[in-house]
Amino acid sequence: GAGVSQTPSNKVTEKGKYVELRCDPISGHTALYWYRQSLGQGPEFLIYFQGTGAADDSGLPNDRFFAVRPEGSVSTLKIQRTERGDSAVYLCASSLTAEMNTEAFFGQGTRLTVV
Amino acid sequence: DAKTTQPPSMDCAEGRAANLPCNHSTISGNEYVYWYRQIHSQGPQYIIHGLKNNETNEMASLIITEDRKSSTLILPHATLRDTAVYYCIVRRSGNMLTFGGGTRLMVKP
Numbered sequence: 145g146a147g148v149s150q151t152p153s154n155k156v157t158e159k160g161k162y163v164e165l166r167c168d169p170i171s172g173h174t175a176l177y178w179y180r181q182s183l184g185q186g187p188e189f190l191i192y193f194q195g196t197g198a199a200d201d202s203g204l205p206n207d208r209f210f211a212v213r214p215e216g217s218v219s220t221l222k223i224q225r226t227e228r229g230d231s232a233v234y235l236c237a238s239s240l241t242a243e244m245n246t247e248a249f250f251g252q253g254t255r256l257t258v259v
Numbered sequence: 260d261a262k263t264t265q266p267p268s269m270d271c272a273e274g275r276a277a278n279l280p281c282n283h284s285t286i287s288g289n290e291y292v293y294w295y296r297q298i299h300s301q302g303p304q305y306i307i308h309g310l311k312n313n314e315t316n317e318m319a320s321l322i323i324t325e326d327r328k329s330s331t332l333i334l335p336h337a338t339l340r341d342t343a344v345y346y347c348i349v350r351r352s353g354n355m356l357t358f359g360g361g362t363r364l365m366v367k368p
Contacts, residue, residue, distance in 0.1 A: 189357060235302055250302035253302050
């Protein structure tokens with residue numbers, strides 16, 4: 145595809161359930177980022193992949209959050225035992241390389257609502 | 260990490276230039292200044308980035324002061340579709356983008 149694709153666009157789940165959010169980066173992009181955005185706030189960094197490995201997961205709020213990128217392309221953000229406070233828009237971005245002068249392109253996000 | 264300071268909101272008349280300021284006084288020598296914008300309910304959109312020199316592309320111009328402690332994003336002829344939150348970001352050495360509160364630009368007819 146031409147851009148970063150995230151699925152689903154909306155997800156409603158019950159408190160305590162497990163959810164998976166998918167990100168398809170731009171083809172050939174080696175770096176992939178996950179962010180979370182609460183209403184009225186700027187995006188908050190969660191985790192960054194370079195290839196298949198998580199280069200920095202310092203933004204993950206706790207051990208209920210986990211992300212994988214097994215083949216260096218598609219990534220899945222996994223949230224266990226969801227809580228109402230996890231409700232937010234989850235954004236994914238990718239960039240061609242991990243160099244600082246390479247722009248990152250964002251998807252449209254997945255809006256997660258925990259009820 | 261280099262922090263950025265932006266005014267929380269600005270207005271601009273349609274057709275006029277929009278000049279959005281950003282202070283980043285603690286920026287390091289090898290850190291880039293990036294600008295993104297976010298239109299309601301959409302993902303952030305890349306606008307432009309620079310290191311030391313002024314930059315221009317089809318969307319905007321970026322003016323960085325000689326001491327690199329501040330920058331200005333210029334939208335030369337603002338339209339109603341430019342209404343958005345604009346984020347000025349200093350890309351830190353860990354390579355991720357750290358967003359602040361941004362400037363909410365309202366373009367008015």
